[in-house]
Amino acid sequence: HGMSNEALDEVSEMRASVENVTCLPVVRYMFWLKQTRRVSPLKNCRQGSKRNVLQFAGMAVSVALQPERVIVEKKRPDVKQRRVVVTGMGVVTPLGHDPDVFYNNLLDGHSGISEIETFDCSKFPTRIAGEIKSFSTEGWVVPKLSKRMDKFMLYLITAGKKALENGGLTEEVRNDLDKTRCGVLIGSAMGGMKVFNDAIEALRVSYRKMNPFCVPFATTNMGSAILAMDLGWMGPNYSISTACATSNFCILNAANHIRRGEADVMLCGGSDAPLIPIGLGGFVACRALSQRNSDPTKASRPWDMVSDRDGFVMGEGAGVLVLEELEHAKQRGATIYAEFLGGSFTCDAYHMTEPHPEGTGITLCIEKALADSGVAREEINYVNAHATSTQSGDLKEYEAIVRCFGQNPQLRVNSTKSMTGHLIGAAGGIEAVACIQAIRTGWVHPNLNLENPEKVVDVGVLVGAEKERCEVKVALSNSFGFGGHNSSILFAPFK
Structure with a gap:
């Protein structure tokens, strides 16, 4: 004007x-x-x-x-959704640091839960965890960095590189990839707790004593960032932190980058190392942990009687997948372990730590995951449940599963946490590996410590004390986190 x-x-x-x-x-x-x-x-x-x-x-x-x-x-182009397959797996867990060793221990019913040895926890009411007793970064992380990094980053980088090795993505093969179409999306719920805690202790003396990397090494995104820097991968790179649902959120988002044509290869999953005094003390203060210190291997008991089930058991580690666009995987001659079908997220919008009393968010999440995957509910015959061994969470998830799938005699349900404890942000990562291994082997692992099941639970649906033969048609893996974060992802045999 x-x-x-x-x-x-x-x-x-x-x-x-x-x-x-x-x-x-x-x-x-x-x-x-x-x-x-x-x-x-x-x-x-x-x-x-x-x-x-x-x-x-x-x-x-x-x-x-x-x-x-x-x-x-x-x-906007009308792009047909691309298929996503799993071509690599990497784990660092209380039950082993190789996908086959890890799953064989699960099938054999071995527990990775024991007394905590990393620090003196004699004054804590909980003194047990799914603790990693031996772990080496040799050949995976540069020694100079490994001395300064938080454990969650060491677990993440090691599991990520093991997944690449497992997927045949050697340095020679990676050199031929379009690095602008390769990404890393590995999250953490707790981040660098020890690095941050050590910085606080150093600050009591002087800021000059602080680790100069304490800020970046404490953030949840830096593990993914450093791994991407190491590989030179310039595609999607970030982390997601949704408490105990972190891994599933990362896996589904990574898959969506591939489905939409934004990437061809994605490393995805989760990592956490919360077993330090402040981590243990924080969960004790929440009154969330089991105090069955006299018999650690019996402490995690999803769906067992309330009188025996007194809380979850903390764990630590990492679980990482290599997701790849189907034609890209075929072109390089990759071994395809399974196909990723889809998934979903919802929010309970109810309580910080408790599930919705009606299980509404969980039910909606499963139904949306089925819709996203284009799978009929009758096709699901294996569910790796979130089931952490808490009094309210186990039953709400079970009720949601029954609500979604009815009385399906073919359905088998188990909880990996009965043997590993709860790896927090890494839980969904190692449980995705368990689903893929079930598809590969035709065996589902047992539910440990299911001795006196809750009366409302149909034991015919739950896997018993021994591994069971199961030709998995479609596997569903659930992960739920503090804050009401719900996630469900689906895998199937590649056809």
Whole structure:
């Protein structure tokens, strides 16, 4: 408003150069104004009237941006959703650091839960955990970095590189990949707790004593970032932190990058190392942990009687998958372990730590995951449940499973946490590996310590004390986290 015709003519000449620049809405608005020969809305604006000016600003931006949005929508390509397969697995767990060793220990019913040895926990009411007793970063992490990094990062990088090795993605093979289409999406619920705690202790003396990397090494995203830097992978790279549902969130989001054509290869999963005094003390303060210290291997007992089931057992480790676009995997001759079908997220919107009393969010999550995967509920014959051995959580999930799948005699349900404890943000990662291994081997692992099942539970659905033969058609893996975060992901044999 108020510009001369000559000035407007200059704006007209600039049109070609700003045609697709949405950051110049006012310039484009003025051009539109001249073309339509309409009177500027500012004419009736009173000077100093903030309300009128704001109204005009909204009109100008709306007029300027609306045509651009339509153009973008018209240009959007109709891309067929691409298939995603699993071509690599890497684990660091209390039951072994190799996918086959880990799963064989699960099939044999071995427990990885024992007394904590890393620090003195004699003054804590809980003194047991799924603790990793031996672990080496040799050949996986540069020694100089391994001395400064938090354990969660060491577990993450090691499991990630083991997944690459397991998937045949050697350095020679990786050199031939388009690194702009390879990404890393590995999350953590707790992040670098020990690095941060050590920094606080050092600060008591002087800030000069603090680890110069304490801030980046404490953040949940830095594990993914450093692994991507090491590999030179320039595709999607970030982390997600949704408490105990972290791994599933990362896996589904990584798969979606591939499905949408934004990446060809993704490393994804989760890692956590919460077994330090502040981590143990925090969960004790929540009254969430089992105190069955006299018999650690019996402490984690999903779906067992409430009188015996007194809380979950903490664990630590990492679980990482290599997800790959199907044709990309075929082209390089990769071994395909399973196909990733889809998944879903929902929120209970109810309580920080307790599940919704009706299990509404869980039920909705499973149903949405089936819809996203294009799978009929009758096709699901194996569920790796979240089941942490808590009094409320186990039954709410069981009720949701029954609500979704009914009385299906083919359905088998188990909980990996009965043997590993709860690896927090890494739980979904190692449980995804358990699902894939069940598909590969035709065996599902037992439910340890299911001695006196809750009366409302149908023991015919739950796997017993021994491994069972099961030709998995479709496997569902659930993970739920503090904050009401629900996630379900599905895998199937590749056909």
